[in-house]
Amino acid sequence: MADVDVTLTGPLFDGRADKVVDSAVDEAAEALAEVGRDAVRAVIGRKAKRSTGRFASRTRVDRRGDVFRTHTPGLRYGAWLEGTSRRNQRSTFKGHRPYREAAQEVQARLPQVADQVIGQAIKEIG
Structure with a gap:
């Protein structure tokens, strides 16, 4: 009877690919969080008539x-700008919805960001 030995080598079998994939996942998550941050800033810039820039500048x-998360820490009026506070229920101002629109932008850009990051990871793996 004949014996057959199979040796598996390369980045998929020696752990290099795992590291590249983990790094790619982090990179994609951070890039999408930055898309969200930029979208929140853009919504406020576009919709707020008398913006001081404080909300946009503190969004990080x-x-x-x-x-990874996009948020605006330390500002008590964030819920009001989003339109989710009790004050919005009683007033004519129903909010600018910056986070809702940012979430939609992140969803729309997800395939593009993923393709870019995955493409780079594939090149690194070889």
């Missing part, structure tokens, strides 16, 4: 563990 991307 942070990382907590494996999660």
Whole structure:
């Protein structure tokens, strides 16, 4: 009877591909969070008639563990601008919805960002 030995080599089998994929996932998540941040700033810039720039300038991307998030810390009127506070229910101002529109922009750009990051990862893996 004949024996056959199979040796598996290369980036898929030695751990290099795992590192590249992990890095690509982080890169894509951060890029999408930045898309969200930029979209929030654009919505406020486009819709707010008398903006001081404070909300847009404080909107940022942070990382907590494996999660990147776009948020505006330290501003109590964020819910009001979004249109989700109790004050919006009683007033004619129903909000600019910057985070809702930003989420839609992130969804729309996700395939493009993923294609770009995955393409780069494939080149790195070889």
